[in-house]
Amino acid sequence: MWLPLFAASMHDLAKHAPAAIDWAALRRDFPILNQEVHGKPLVYLDSAASSQKPRQVIDAIVHYYEHDHSNVHRGIHELSNRATAAYEGARERTARFLNANTPEEIVFTRGTTESINLVAATWGERHVGAGDHILITELEHHANLIPWQQLARRKGAELLYIPVQGDNGRLDLSRLDELLTPKVKLFAFTHISNTMGTVNPAAELCRRAREVGAVTLVDAAQSAGHCLVDVQEIGCDFLVFSGHKILGPTGIGVLYGKPERFAEMPPYQTGGEMIVSVDWHEAKFKPAPHGFEAGTPHVAGAVGLHAAMDYLDDVGRRNIWEHDRDLAAYTYTRLSELPGVRLFGPGTDRAGLVSFLLEDVHAHDLVTMADGHGIALRGGHHCNQPLHRKLGVKSSARASFYFYNTREEVDKLIESVEKIRAFFAR
Amino acid sequence: MWLPLFAASMHDLAKHAPAAIDWAALRRDFPILNQEVHGKPLVYLDSAASSQKPRQVIDAIVHYYEHDHSNVHRGIHELSNRATAAYEGARERTARFLNANTPEEIVFTRGTTESINLVAATWGERHVGAGDHILITELEHHANLIPWQQLARRKGAELLYIPVQGDNGRLDLSRLDELLTPKVKLFAFTHISNTMGTVNPAAELCRRAREVGAVTLVDAAQSAGHCLVDVQEIGCDFLVFSGHKILGPTGIGVLYGKPERFAEMPPYQTGGEMIVSVDWHEAKFKPAPHGFEAGTPHVAGAVGLHAAMDYLDDVGRRNIWEHDRDLAAYTYTRLSELPGVRLFGPGTDRAGLVSFLLEDVHAHDLVTMADGHGIALRGGHHCNQPLHRKLGVKSSARASFYFYNTREEVDKLIESVEKIRAFFAR
């Protein structure tokens, strides 16, 4: 279940041996990290909410606006041509990033949330009916929960959940046989849990779904920028992620879809760019990807995303994965040595984030005090209210890592948590 | 019909007398304009498709990514706080820009197209039924046509058009009494036509709509960045525009709505940021604006839009309006002096753009050759196929202006058109 992420067939193997990577130099590519907050050096441990951007991505956006901007597709002048090439080039780059077969399998959206809503409102609206089942998991972010919940309510379909075992954050896959039946029209699940750090066996789950004829959607928001994500290896029908979490700009996201799926979907938003022909009372629409991209697209977002993917593959996603996981494992171990700490998610095989709670200290108080120490954590329900409710907590604190973080920063976190514990124990 | 744009009650009067403005200095704020294409200095006359960006907007985006980026609303650490303040500050700025009553009347979207789709899929879906009428005009961009056409088809409603008189691009408002009846649930129209340069009497049309109880949507894509747009003076229910056409970044747009209207709309996309509470099988949603903004928003887009609105109001939208109109009037006059030129849109009271055709020269050939002279024009149906069909043409060429354009550039355009005419007359 773990190995497939690194199967030998991966299209995009790391370019450097891990030892050769100068992580400190990479960190210097991120201007924002070089600052103090509240008089302390910034320790940014909230990359699962949104990653920071390297100079290369910022520069690509600036270069675009300073040299090549124009509307795309519509013009036949030089700048329009360049903007179109930049936009479609980003699509090709994204296809390579995911090892998709063709750029036509890539639709640009605002982000993970819009990608999922698009699928729910088009594929879901057309293919899910009364009595059908939609299967998701208790690990899902609200973005991969509410659209299906609302679709199920609209259609009279049933929304089923693969349960989480408990604090360890693992899915109870022993229930799969019983839940993943031929009644399931769509099976949507997160690749990596943003709360628990659980890594789900995506390829295996998709294989099982195919056996019962269920269409699959993989929420790769937490995985796309952190490990290799190969849609052919995973074998999903849809896969979604957000640019802003993988070093890219805000406002851009990706929907990968199999051509067969796109072909059976009605349009989503309508307007310019997505039509073949329009008459006063009828219109004909383009196929994917353009048929699902109405209006002027976020060209600068696509350009920045392109630069982000180049950056990630230059570092090597395998290396990033090892680096982030190492920090998370170290954090997990250090925190588990402190008294009164409740840890969430699996003890082994976890992704690069750790959620936890301090006994008798509300997560908000913890995060506020850590902020005073320069440490940016997230506190709250991490957009998974019902899971928190199931675990009997209102909120938790989360430290999430990227390759620009260091062990020294984890040490600062531990020091901060110890101080906070002492302070509230007064 | 013309004057209201400048009524004395405007909230945002120009800060400079027109004479005092150093337009050449302003132009130097736009790095992209300082380049050659095909060995000729770039003459960018395609701002109606997308405007260029001043250094101030680019800098605001860079500053945001280099100092303040983080996810919004979700965090309680310093950067998250700053990002939230930046995002909500842009909302307040937009409310002021439109003279809306409160920031809660402003929803951020990807652009005009998404704003209109949002209204069609929520307000429209709920309030338009079989036999109802939706009224639009023959001037509409596909973005303000297809969503209503598709809604009408879904609902069995009737889509009616206020006709365009002909090449002069004016609406035949003598038909209004007959078309704008109490059966009309929604009346959507463009403030300024992107093809014809027609300026519609928005306040008057909204007043008429109120008399029959129709809800109004004003497409301000071509007006928001070019003249004062005051939602209270116009008296519309909804107003929409795109950031990228008003000096702002790509991927961000605005939906203004009256609180009464927002209150009667179901949510659009669902997910994070827009919920009050979520349980496994039900969810409660926030009111506007956050209830219509699911997922991580385009924070950098809002930040850039904020800077763009500051820039525009610093120059003064009244001044910009006069400047752009002057260029268009000059272009219209010069083109009308050439033989074999067919001009579209009103001869007087036109906005800052001119569409035209050269006898026996296809618009594509014209635009390609003009590009060779360094001049960026648009050629095509400008996202209004049925209007072009009505006028008996497949496509047209369009020169559209912004305050960074000059009379010298118009002279170059005229020179280019003359050369092209001569070339094809060989």
Add this chain to the structure above:
Amino acid sequence: MDVDFEELYQSVILDHSRKPRNFGPLPDPTVTVAGDNPTCGDEIALSLKIDPQADKVAGVGFTGSGCSICMASASLMTLKVKGKTRAEAGALLNDFQGMITGKTPEAEIPKALGDLRLLSGVRKFPQRVKCATLGWHALKGALAQTEGAAKFSVDPKDADL
């Protein structure tokens, strides 16, 4: 430890957050208003017993859970509000709002707020203002109705009472 945080988490505040006063269900309440802050999951239900003759708050109780700022603020509020008339309670609410949002300059914070003034440090932490005001939102709702029960949610960016 940072000076700011000493100020934010003074011992009186920690004390109130650990042992909130008037905590627990109020028997026979005239009004009950429950509020939550969806961002962090904090929840407060405030009950008032109104003496109809005097139009005074004769009894007060609250339940729920939240961070220390939220709990301490609600606890301190209940101490202050008991025995006040509707109008007096409304004035208190205004004073508190002025202080917590920073609209009232430091030097002009009314003495009448008493121990509530210990929460003035919150104004330096805009992201925590909503924690300090959750109980007060409930109070505002409760004062606005004459009987019955109501529910509301606080918009995460809404610090106005």
Add this chain to the structure above:
Amino acid sequence: MDVDFEELYQSVILDHSRKPRNFGPLPDPTVTVAGDNPTCGDEIALSLKIDPQADKVAGVGFTGSGCSICMASASLMTLKVKGKTRAEAGALLNDFQGMITGKTPEAEIPKALGDLRLLSGVRKFPQRVKCATLGWHALKGALAQTEGAAKFSVDPKDADL
């Protein structure tokens, strides 16, 4: 006038665009394929009469309207395709595609393309490649079917035949 444009709009091309050959409806066509380019509104309907014995293009005609590149390319194509077998026409199509997209190096552009080689200047104008290929998309569609009528639209970015 710019050298590039002289090349793009050579007089043969202007001539064909003004007086397209084989223009007009073909009586009793075996197949008819209509295509349009939604971006610019150009439309071409191409009809072929196939001699079933020889599997040869016995007759060809086209209707529609478009820019000079589009019309000239279609006109020149009809001249070349008449009398060819299906296989030969397919080879022609490949040669043309290689040239127009720039995949074939300048020096290797097949002589067999004849006057069509005058369109090689288009490869320097990526935004116009789709104009030059509209009629060829129709040809590809027509060769792929044995009888009847079909319609299609060209994706604006799609230059592949």
